[in-house]
Amino acid sequence: MIHLTHITLHNGVKIPAIGLGTFRAKDNEAYQATLHALKVGYRHIDTAAIYRNEEEVGRAIKDSKVPRNDIFVTSKLWNTDQGYESAKAALQATLDRLALDYLDLYLIHWPKTYEKAADSWRAMEEMYQAGLLKSIGVSNFLFHHIEHLLETANITPMVNQVETHLFVQNQKLYDFCMAQGIYLEAYAPLASHEIEKLLADETLQAMAKAKGCTIPQIALKYQLDRNIIIIPKSATPSRIEENLNILDITFTDEEREILKGLNNGRKFFPDPDNIAF
Numbered sequence: 001m002i003h004l005t006h007i008t009l010h011n012g013v014k015i016p017a018i019g020l021g022t023f024r025a026k027d028n029e030a031y032q033a034t035l036h037a038l039k040v041g042y043r044h045i046d047t048a049a050i051y052r053n054e055e056e057v058g059r060a061i062k063d064s065k066v067p068r069n070d071i072f073v074t075s076k077l078w079n080t081d082q083g084y085e086s087a088k089a090a091l092q093a094t095l096d097r098l099a100l101d102y103l104d105l106y107l108i109h110w111p112k113t114y115e116k117a118a119d120s121w122r123a124m125e126e127m128y129q130a131g132l133l134k135s136i137g138v139s140n141f142l143f144h145h146i147e148h149l150l151e152t153a154n155i156t157p158m159v160n161q162v163e164t165h166l167f168v169q170n171q172k173l174y175d176f177c178m179a180q181g182i183y184l185e186a187y188a189p190l191a192s193h194e195i196e197k198l199l200a201d202e203t204l205q206a207m208a209k210a211k212g213c214t215i216p217q218i219a220l221k222y223q224l225d226r227n228i229i230i231i232p233k234s235a236t237p238s239r240i241e242e243n244l245n246i247l248d249i250t251f252t253d254e255e256r257e258i259l260k261g262l263n264n265g266r267k268f269f270p271d272p273d274n275i276a277f
C-alpha cells in the first residue's frame, strides 16, 4: 500500500492530497480506473456531473469494498444547473448517480454570473449545514470571482480547483487563496491533453533521468511540495500507480528554481472570463 499524505481544509476536514481525476474517462474506463486506484491506495476521486461517469465511479466505489468514510469523493455543479433550487436538485441527482448519501466536496464547476454563483453558493451552504456536503468550494474562480462570492458568502470556500501545472503555476492566485484559507487544487497537473509538451521538454527529460523517476512524477511532486492538492487522471493501471508513488522524490533548491522557471503561462483550458459553455 502506497503511503498517502493529507491536507486539512479550513473546516478541519482532511483531504488526501493526491486524488484520481476522471475527466474524459467514460463508462467502463472510469469504472476500471477508480477500482484500480482504490485498490492501490488512492482514497480521493474527482468526478463531475458533466463527465457523465458518476454512475461508473459510484459503482467502482461500492465494488472496491473500501469503507465509504475512508474515501474522499468530489463532484461539481454544472453551469446550466447554477441557481438556488437548481443547485439543490443537481446535487441530489449527483448523489443518486453516485449512489452515495453525501459528498466530501462539491464545487461550482465554472464561474458564470456573480448572481448565479451567489445563489448556488447559498444552496451549497445549506446542503453543507444539512450534512449532505462535508466541504464546499469553487473551480476556475479568478480573484474577482472569489472577491464577489465572499461579499455574500457565510462560508468561505475550502478549495479552488484551477488549471495548474508547470507551465501555469498560479503563484499569485495561490497566495491570494491561501490568505483567505482556500486551498488550491491543481487540475490538469500533467498538462492534460497536451501532456506531450511536458514529456518533450528537454530540461525535464534531463532532470528525470538524473533523479531516476519520470517527468509526470516530477510535475506532480513539485505541486504537492507547494501544498497544492493534485488530481492526475489516468486510465492506465501502471500510470495510476506511478502518479501516486511520488512521496520519496525530493528536489534541491536548484532543481526547484529550474522547475519554477518552466512557468510560461501556456494554458490548455479556457479563460474562465470567456467561456462559451
Ligand SMILES: NC(=O)c1ccc[n+]([C@@H]2O[C@H](COP(=O)([O-])OP(=O)(O)OC[C@H]3O[C@@H](n4cnc5c(N)ncnc54)[C@H](OP(=O)(O)O)[C@@H]3O)[C@@H](O)[C@H]2O)c1
Binding pocket: 020, 021, 022, 023, 024, 046, 047, 109, 139, 140, 161, 162, 186, 187, 188, 189, 190, 191, 192, 193, 195, 216, 217, 231, 232, 233, 234, 235, 236, 239, 240, 242, 243, 269
Ligand atoms: N474543474 C475543472 O474545470 C477541471 C478541468 C479539467 C480537469 N479537471 C479534473 O482534473 C483531473 C486531471 O486533469 P486532466 O484529466 O485534464 O489532465 P491530467 O491529469 O493533467 O493528464 C491526463 C493525461 O495524462 C496521461 N497520463 C497520466 N499519467 C501519466 C503518466 N504517468 N505518464 C504518461 N501519461 C500520463 C493520461 O493518459 P491515460 O489516461 O491514457 O493514462 C491523460 O491523457 C481531471 O481528470 C478532472 O478530474 C477539472
